[in-house]
Amino acid sequence: MKSSGYALRLLLVFSIFVAFSICLISSADAQDSVMKQARANFSPLPTAMESADNPITPQKIRLGKMLFYDTRISVDRTVSCFKCHWINLYGTDGLQKAIGNHYKENPRNAPTVFNAAGEISEHWIGNRKSVEDQAKQALLGAGSYGLTSYEEAEANLKAIPGYDSLFAKAFPNDKNPVNADNFAMAIGAWERTLVTPSRFDAYLKGDSTALTAAEKEGLSTFMDLGCIQCHNGTYVGGGMYQEFGLTEPYWNLTHSQKIDEGRFAVTKDEADKYVFKVPVLRNVEMTSPYFHDGSVAELNKAVRIMAKLQLGKTITDKQAELLVTFLESLTGKISADALSVPILPPEN
Amino acid sequence: MKSSGYALRLLLVFSIFVAFSICLISSADAQDSVMKQARANFSPLPTAMESADNPITPQKIRLGKMLFYDTRISVDRTVSCFKCHWINLYGTDGLQKAIGNHYKENPRNAPTVFNAAGEISEHWIGNRKSVEDQAKQALLGAGSYGLTSYEEAEANLKAIPGYDSLFAKAFPNDKNPVNADNFAMAIGAWERTLVTPSRFDAYLKGDSTALTAAEKEGLSTFMDLGCIQCHNGTYVGGGMYQEFGLTEPYWNLTHSQKIDEGRFAVTKDEADKYVFKVPVLRNVEMTSPYFHDGSVAELNKAVRIMAKLQLGKTITDKQAELLVTFLESLTGKISADALSVPILPPEN
Numbered sequence: 001m002k003s004s005g006y007a008l009r010l011l012l013v014f015s016i017f018v019a020f021s022i023c024l025i026s027s028a029d030a031q032d033s034v035m036k037q038a039r040a041n042f043s044p045l046p047t048a049m050e051s052a053d054n055p056i057t058p059q060k061i062r063l064g065k066m067l068f069y070d071t072r073i074s075v076d077r078t079v080s081c082f083k084c085h086w087i088n089l090y091g092t093d094g095l096q097k098a099i100g101n102h103y104k105e106n107p108r109n110a111p112t113v114f115n116a117a118g119e120i121s122e123h124w125i126g127n128r129k130s131v132e133d134q135a136k137q138a139l140l141g142a143g144s145y146g147l148t149s150y151e152e153a154e155a156n157l158k159a160i161p162g163y164d165s166l167f168a169k170a171f172p173n174d175k176n177p178v179n180a181d182n183f184a185m186a187i188g189a190w191e192r193t194l195v196t197p198s199r200f201d202a203y204l205k206g207d208s209t210a211l212t213a214a215e216k217e218g219l220s221t222f223m224d225l226g227c228i229q230c231h232n233g234t235y236v237g238g239g240m241y242q243e244f245g246l247t248e249p250y251w252n253l254t255h256s257q258k259i260d261e262g263r264f265a266v267t268k269d270e271a272d273k274y275v276f277k278v279p280v281l282r283n284v285e286m287t288s289p290y291f292h293d294g295s296v297a298e299l300n301k302a303v304r305i306m307a308k309l310q311l312g313k314t315i316t317d318k319q320a321e322l323l324v325t326f327l328e329s330l331t332g333k334i335s336a337d338a339l340s341v342p343i344l345p346p347e348n
Numbered sequence: 349m350k351s352s353g354y355a356l357r358l359l360l361v362f363s364i365f366v367a368f369s370i371c372l373i374s375s376a377d378a379q380d381s382v383m384k385q386a387r388a389n390f391s392p393l394p395t396a397m398e399s400a401d402n403p404i405t406p407q408k409i410r411l412g413k414m415l416f417y418d419t420r421i422s423v424d425r426t427v428s429c430f431k432c433h434w435i436n437l438y439g440t441d442g443l444q445k446a447i448g449n450h451y452k453e454n455p456r457n458a459p460t461v462f463n464a465a466g467e468i469s470e471h472w473i474g475n476r477k478s479v480e481d482q483a484k485q486a487l488l489g490a491g492s493y494g495l496t497s498y499e500e501a502e503a504n505l506k507a508i509p510g511y512d513s514l515f516a517k518a519f520p521n522d523k524n525p526v527n528a529d530n531f532a533m534a535i536g537a538w539e540r541t542l543v544t545p546s547r548f549d550a551y552l553k554g555d556s557t558a559l560t561a562a563e564k565e566g567l568s569t570f571m572d573l574g575c576i577q578c579h580n581g582t583y584v585g586g587g588m589y590q591e592f593g594l595t596e597p598y599w600n601l602t603h604s605q606k607i608d609e610g611r612f613a614v615t616k617d618e619a620d621k622y623v624f625k626v627p628v629l630r631n632v633e634m635t636s637p638y639f640h641d642g643s644v645a646e647l648n649k650a651v652r653i654m655a656k657l658q659l660g661k662t663i664t665d666k667q668a669e670l671l672v673t674f675l676e677s678l679t680g681k682i683s684a685d686a687l688s689v690p691i692l693p694p695e696n
Binding site: 069071072077078086087088089090093094095099102103285286288297298299300334336339340341342343344346347348 | 417419420425426434435436437438441442443447450451633634636645646647648682684687688689690691692694695696
C-alpha cells in the first residue's frame, strides 16, 4: 500500500508537471503564433522614409524644418505646416477640421505628418501624391496658405534674405534655388525623417517582451477581428483606399454633420463614393479627434464604430478595451531633433 | 653735423612713438569710457527673472511650458500662448497685430515673451501687471483665448486627464490645483526662464572684445544720441512709460492706419495720451514689425523714426547704420530647452 501510495503521488506530481509544461508551451506557442501573425502583416519602421525622387540631405532637412514653421510665406502670415501639424500634438491640431488662412475651415481633419511619407498618398482622398506634392499644393490651397500663384510663394520666400543661402546649400545645382518646388522638396525631405519607433517595432523585430500580455491580446484581437485587412504594413494603415461604411452608411454612427463623398471627388467614379485612404494608426492614441471629419473624439468609441461599419461586428467592452490597449502601444518616440523648433531667419 | 643729424632722427622716431602711444592710449580710453558709460546704463541679464510671488520650480516650468503650447484650452481650440509668441520667431508672431480666436485681431502688436518678465508690466499700455497676470487675463481676452469665465478654463483643463498629476506636482499644497490661477503661475514660472544672453552681456561683464568696433561705435551713438533715456537697464527698455511722439504726432511718421491713445485707455489721464511702455530692445533685429501697431517693418526705418519723434533729431545714414549694428548685437541665445516643444497629454 505504501509503495502504491507513493507511486500515486509521484504520478500526480508528474501529471501536474506535464500539464503545467503543456500550458507553458501552448502559451509560448500562442505567443509565437501572435508574433508570427504580426510579422506576416506588419513590419518595423525604417529609420527614414526615403525616396529616390527626393534624396534626404542634412541641408534639405535644415531648410525644410524652418519652412515647416514659417508663417510668413502664407497669404495672411498666419499659416505654416505647423499650424495644422503640431509636432507636440503628434503632428495634428486637435481640431475636427483644420483651419487655414483667414480662419477658413478645411474640408477634412488634418492627418498627422509623422510616418506619413510612407503612405501611398497624402490627405484623406488621395489627391496629394507625396509629402512633397502635399507641401507644394498647400501653398495654393484655399484653406491652407491661400496664395494665388507659385510666383507669389517665391516672392514671399525671397523677401526673407536669410533663405537665399539656405536654399543654395540645399539645392547646389539650381541656378534659381528659391522657388516653390524646392520649398516642397525641402519640407518633404524633413518630413521623410519623421518616424516614431515604438515598442511595437521592437516586438516586430523579435523582442517578445516589448509588449505586455494585455497589449499582445489586443494585437491578437486586432488581427483576428479583421482590422488588419486594411490597417497593416509598416504604418498600420496608409497602404490602400477603402469605403468607409461597408455595412451601413458611416454617418449613421459617426453622426457627421455633412456627408463627404470621399475619393469620388477625385475620380468621379461611383465605385469611389465614400472611399477614403485608410489612415495610419501609429500614435492614434495621441491624435484625437478621429475619422476624416474628426467626428468622434474618443478612441474607445472609434474602434467600436469601425468594427460595426467595416466588419459588421458589435464588439464587447472587453474587446474594445483590448483594441485600445494595443493601439496605445503604437505610440512612438518623437526624436529630440523633431521636437526642437528652428530659429527662423529675420526679415531685415 | 653728423651727431646733430643723428639726434634729429632719434627725436623724430621718438616723436612718432609718442604720438602713436597717445593714439593707442586715447583709443583705449575711449573704449573704456564707452564701456563705463554702458555699465552705468545697462546691466547683464540674470539667469532667470525671479519673483517672490511665484518661485520657479522644475515642476512649474514643465507644466507651464506644456500649457504655453496647448490650444485645447481656448474657446475654439486654436489659441495658445504660442499662437502669438512663436519661440522660433523670438517670441513674436511676425504680424502687425496679433490674431486670436475666431481670427479676431488684437488691438496691438504681440510683444516678445523673451526677457519680458523683467519689465515693469506686460503688453503695451501697462494693463498686465506681470507675466502671470498676462497669462491669466489672456484666458478671458476677447482677442486671445476668448473664454467667458475662469471656470470654463478650469473645465477645459480638466478635460485633458494628463494635466491632473502635472498640476498636483507643480502645486503640491493645493487641494484643487487645476485652476486658472495655477495655469497662470505655471506659465509665468516658465516665462521667467526665457532670457537670451548675448554678446552685449559679455561686454557689460567686462569683456571688451565681445563687441566689434562697429558695434561699440553703434553703442556709443545709441548712448550719445539719447536713446538710453528710455532704452536702458537690464532689458534695454521695459522699465518705464513714455509718450510716443514727443516732437510731433507719431502717426505723421509711422503712417498708422488708426490712432491709438495708448495708456490713456487705462488711466483716463490726459497726460497718458499716446503713452506706451518703452519696449525691450533685446532681440529687436528678430522681432519685426515694430511699434505698438507693427506699422514699420524695417529696423533701419524704425530707428530713424524714433530719433525724429522722441529726440527731434534727423540722423544720418551712417548713424542709422551704426544704431542697427549695435541693436543686432543684442540678439541673444535661446536655450535648447526653450527651443524644444513639449509633447502634450492626450485627451483620451
